[in-house]
Amino acid sequence: MSTELANLTDTFSCQKFRCSGRGILLPFGIEACMSIPLRATLYFIFLLYLFLGIAIIADIFMSSIETITSKRRKIRYPSPGEKDKFITVEVHLWNDTVANLTLMALGSSAPEILLSIIEIVGNRFEAGELGPGTIVGSAAYNLLMISALCIASIKAPETRKVKLYSVFMITSFFGFFAYIWMFIVLSVISKDVVDLWEAVITFLMFPLVVILAFLAEKNFYASSKIDMEEEEQTLILTPPELDQSGAVRGFRKDELLQFLRDLGQSTNLSMEDKAQLFSAKLSESMPRSRMQYRIQGARMLTGGKSLFVNLPDKLQEIHDEMLKIKPDETGHRTLSPEILHETDHTPRLEFGAAAYAVLESDRLVDIIIRRFGPADVDIYQRAIKPQSSDGTLPLDHQIGGRKGTLSKIDFDDDPHMVILEFASSSYAVLEQEQRVTVEVVRHGDTNSVVQFRLDTIDGTATAGEDYIKLSEEFRMERGQQEKKITIHIIDDNQWEPDETFFVKLSLPEGEENRTKLGSKTVALVTIINDDDPGFIEFEETINLVKESVGKAELKVARVNGADGKVSVHYRTKDIDAVGTKDYEPADNELVFEHGEISKIISIPITNDLEAEKDESFSVELYNPTGGAQIGKHAKTVVTIINDDDYKTMANKMASLVQVDLDKLSVTKTSWGEQFQNAMNVNGGDLETAKFGHYIAHTLAFFWKVLFAFVPPTSMAGGWLTFFVSLFFIALLTAVVGDVAAIFGCLVGLKDSITAISFVALGTSLPDTFASMIAAKNSKSADDAIGNITGSNSVNVFLGLGLPWLVAAIYWESKNLPFTVKAGDLSFSVLVFSVCCVLGMSVLIIRRFVGFFGKAELGGPTIPKYLCSVFFVLLWIGYLVLSSLQAYGYIAWSS
Numbered sequence: 001m002s003t004e005l006a007n008l009t010d011t012f013s014c015q016k017f018r019c020s021g022r023g024i025l026l027p028f029g030i031e032a033c034m035s036i037p038l039r040a041t042l043y044f045i046f047l048l049y050l051f052l053g054i055a056i057i058a059d060i061f062m063s064s065i066e067t068i069t070s071k072r073r074k075i076r077y078p079s080p081g082e083k084d085k086f087i088t089v090e091v092h093l094w095n096d097t098v099a100n101l102t103l104m105a106l107g108s109s110a111p112e113i114l115l116s117i118i119e120i121v122g123n124r125f126e127a128g129e130l131g132p133g134t135i136v137g138s139a140a141y142n143l144l145m146i147s148a149l150c151i152a153s154i155k156a157p158e159t160r161k162v163k164l165y166s167v168f169m170i171t172s173f174f175g176f177f178a179y180i181w182m183f184i185v186l187s188v189i190s191k192d193v194v195d196l197w198e199a200v201i202t203f204l205m206f207p208l209v210v211i212l213a214f215l216a217e218k219n220f221y222a223s224s225k226i227d228m229e230e231e232e233q234t235l236i237l238t239p240p241e242l243d244q245s246g247a248v249r250g251f252r253k254d255e256l257l258q259f260l261r262d263l264g265q266s267t268n269l270s271m272e273d274k275a276q277l278f279s280a281k282l283s284e285s286m287p288r289s290r291m292q293y294r295i296q297g298a299r300m301l302t303g304g305k306s307l308f309v310n311l312p313d314k315l316q317e318i319h320d321e322m323l324k325i326k327p328d329e330t331g332h333r334t335l336s337p338e339i340l341h342e343t344d345h346t347p348r349l350e351f352g353a354a355a356y357a358v359l360e361s362d363r364l365v366d367i368i369i370r371r372f373g374p375a376d377v378d379i380y381q382r383a384i385k386p387q388s389s390d391g392t393l394p395l396d397h398q399i400g401g402r403k404g405t406l407s408k409i410d411f412d413d414d415p416h417m418v419i420l421e422f423a424s425s426s427y428a429v430l431e432q433e434q435r436v437t438v439e440v441v442r443h444g445d446t447n448s449v450v451q452f453r454l455d456t457i458d459g460t461a462t463a464g465e466d467y468i469k470l471s472e473e474f475r476m477e478r479g480q481q482e483k484k485i486t487i488h489i490i491d492d493n494q495w496e497p498d499e500t501f502f503v504k505l506s507l508p509e510g511e512e513n514r515t516k517l518g519s520k521t522v523a524l525v526t527i528i529n530d531d532d533p534g535f536i537e538f539e540e541t542i543n544l545v546k547e548s549v550g551k552a553e554l555k556v557a558r559v560n561g562a563d564g565k566v567s568v569h570y571r572t573k574d575i576d577a578v579g580t581k582d583y584e585p586a587d588n589e590l591v592f593e594h595g596e597i598s599k600i601i602s603i604p605i606t607n608d609l610e611a612e613k614d615e616s617f618s619v620e621l622y623n624p625t626g627g628a629q630i631g632k633h634a635k636t637v638v639t640i641i642n643d644d645d646y647k648t649m650a651n652k653m654a655s656l657v658q659v660d661l662d663k664l665s666v667t668k669t670s671w672g673e674q675f676q677n678a679m680n681v682n683g684g685d686l687e688t689a690k691f692g693h694y695i696a697h698t699l700a701f702f703w704k705v706l707f708a709f710v711p712p713t714s715m716a717g718g719w720l721t722f723f724v725s726l727f728f729i730a731l732l733t734a735v736v737g738d739v740a741a742i743f744g745c746l747v748g749l750k751d752s753i754t755a756i757s758f759v760a761l762g763t764s765l766p767d768t769f770a771s772m773i774a775a776k777n778s779k780s781a782d783d784a785i786g787n788i789t790g791s792n793s794v795n796v797f798l799g800l801g802l803p804w805l806v807a808a809i810y811w812e813s814k815n816l817p818f819t820v821k822a823g824d825l826s827f828s829v830l831v832f833s834v835c836c837v838l839g840m841s842v843l844i845i846r847r848f849v850g851f852f853g854k855a856e857l858g859g860p861t862i863p864k865y866l867c868s869v870f871f872v873l874l875w876i877g878y879l880v881l882s883s884l885q886a887y888g889y890i891a892w893s894s
Contacts, residue, residue, distance in 0.1 A: 019745035051762035059298035061725040067718030105794040113799035133755025148871035154858030166216040175789035178796035186822040203801030297769030303696030305683020421518025461499035532561030537631025566626030577615035678704035752824040
């Protein structure tokens with residue numbers, strides 16, 4: 001009997017578990033017999049996971065707002081160039097300021113606003129602490145912490161300044177006044193009671209802020225004439241271009257043409273690569289809305305598809321190099337020849353072939369060096385020294401009756417300076433030779449002992465499998481001008497493709513004071529497969545040349561073998577270029593000697609000095625001899641481009657660029673694209689995905705697939721997406737309210753403290769990333785911090801005004817007052833108001849004081865970090881003081 005009674009008692013105690021009455025939807029009955037620490041841990045993890053879900057559905061919600069606010073309308077204006085004529089242009093239907101303070105503010109603050117509404121409705125129209133506390137806590141975090149991060153994120157000494165300062169000042173005032181008004185309502189006018197007229201005024205202040213900010217943007221207070229939209233002025237003077245389908249193109253063709261000229265002509269980049277580079281340039285420079293930055297912030301947090309073009313490493317290096325080049329008088333940047341070959345008028349030396357191979361027993365290799373540019377400019381020259389059998393290098397040896405030349409070497413005025421470099425930047429060796437000798441040469445002073453270091457670096461060849469790794473120091477004695485180092489090659493008697501590795505020349509520590517490195521500090525070593533005559537093919541299937549280039553040089557490579565003498569025939573064939581008129585037709589034989597792996601076919605191009613469209617012809621390989629075979633690139637197409645405008649290539653690239661830009665759009669999605677983006681890392685762009693993308697995608701996979709069922713933005717102009725995603729946000733926010741309340745109860749935190757810390761931080765994380773991205777990428781500070789003050793005021797006027805109005809009407813109908821306990825909330829509001837005044841004062845001072853860079857964000861290193869630390873301390877002080885008061889350590893009577 002006693003055992004049955006004990007079991008009944010245990011069951012009863014499990015049913016009456018702790019914090020069981022705190023939520024609207026939670027807790028679950030299965031929690032009844034769990035320990036308190038376990039429940040608290042599970043609720044904390046669940047809370048973080050819910051924040052992740054809210055960030056993803058908020059991304060979709062913001063995409064719908066971006067779709068809605070990007071709608072355009074057609075307007076007619078008198079043509080500035082022709083009298084009595086009108087032009088039709090498309091402009092945005094929504095004003096930017098109105099959009100930012102209405103739909104945008106609702107999008108970024110939807111969780112906080114809905115939490116306040118759901119809490120009041122769920123508590124039978126009685127006020128709670130979680131909703132208002134979250135609104136105040138989010139305002140403090142947004143103003144103080146996000147401002148601190150944005151100030152520090154700008155690279156010194158760059159700055160970002162608020163452009164629409166009058167709008168910023170109005171929203172800043174109301175962002176401060178909103179919380180003072182809350183304090184006055186709760187603690188001064190009618191203590192602990194919100195009357196109906198107070199709720200009505202609170203709610204009506206929301207449209208008042210929007211109207212005043214809109215008039216400020218139009219310079220209504222400074223001028224009797226309302227300014228025309230800047231966008232409209234731009235469109236009238238420079239109407240947008242249309243593509244072949246009649247749709248507005250996201251760029252002007254002139255920009256593309258100039259970019260191609262700046263980039264230079266190179267066979268190293270495909271047309272797709274160039275289109276990606278131009279898309280990245282446009283992506284960084286195009287104006288973006290606050291909503292797009294907010295969407296990008298959420299996607300960074302969840303490993304989603306980026307709204308910015310992410311380039312592969314190879315293209316990113318070229319892109320970064322272009323940014324480093326200072327623009328000329330016209331504002332253009334021309335890429336240096338170190339990255340891509342370009343046509344210019346400066347003297348330049350080039351090897352006749354990119355690679356040479358020779359048997360060690362031949363003891364001699366002929367290397368051709370060509371000179372381009374004016375012949376009346378002096379270039380330092382040094383004779384090529386062929387190696388003899390005894391290792392001596394005669395200085396007066398000539399090849400073919402004339403000396404070859406190496407690249408230019410500049411000597412300092414210091415007579416004791418020594419310059420070290422490789423004698424050649426590339427070497428080739430047959431695998432059966434089992435060794436290759438690289439040579440380091442000395443220029444300048446020879447009356448000293450010089451030390452240097454050589455290290456091998458794997459390319460496609462692997463140390464230990466294809467060659468013996470080298471990593472040691474060497475020395476040159478007095479009077480010694482060169483030193484040869486042997487690297488051993490492993491002959492495994494297995495056929496394999498030609499492989500490469502690198503040898504790096506560096507200086508030991510302490511040697512830099514009297515020794516410098518020349519231009520050739522890395523040597524490429526090619527291990528040639530010697531068991532096959534090889535395949536012969538073109539290196540590129542498409543070649544673009546200017547009409548004035550003189551001749552098109554097409555590189556033919558011999559790969560996967562270099563054994564014996566082989567040959568191949570080649571011939572030209574018209575496409576739309578005509579032989580003898582546009583180019584010299586050819587039908588000749590190309591001979592590869594034993595060990596030779598690269599040849600050049602030269603096709604003379606006729607420059608008729610007439611404007612004409614781009615024309616093409618093909619060159620094909622056929623009839624190989626000596627056991628060689630034709631490779632996969634048996635044919636190449638040569639396009640002769642008119643020097644003046646690059647029209648043909650621009651037309652081809654324009655469509656590629658527009659495709660890349662359309663991939664970044666959030667307004668043209670379909671259900672199929674949503675599921676594809678949801679189920680693939682980085683939206684399917686695996687080439688640029690990082691490790692963090694995979695982690696974030698794994699954690700967010702459930703939410704991504706679930707919310708892929710939300711109707712896409714292409715339906716009903718985005719409004720269907722708007723309401724469905726708003727419903728999901730409301731549902732998740734209701735669960736967040738329960739989880740936060742129960743978690744706070746389990747760990748002993750009051751709702752007011754849980755709201756201003758955990759909930760406020762979790763709902764503001766996407767805004768944090770969005771503001772930091774905007775600070776780095778936008779030209780002004782408006783999108784980074786300008787929206788903070790607007791959102792803070794909207795949070796009160798809409799997030800509290802609406803639920804207060806509904807609850808006040810409900811209790812008025814029952815002739816009862818709507819009670820809202822000031823308590824902890826009034827103290828928290830007062831502390832935040834003080835922090836707000838201090839923070840805004842710092843931002844105003846930064847704008848007008850040169851010590852801080854005369855801008856709200858960025859500036860000199862030390863001042864910007866001092867300001868950031870000050871903002872962080874203000875936020876910490878706000879949390880500490882609010883917590884001390886909530887637990888009775890600070891006496892407060894509202």
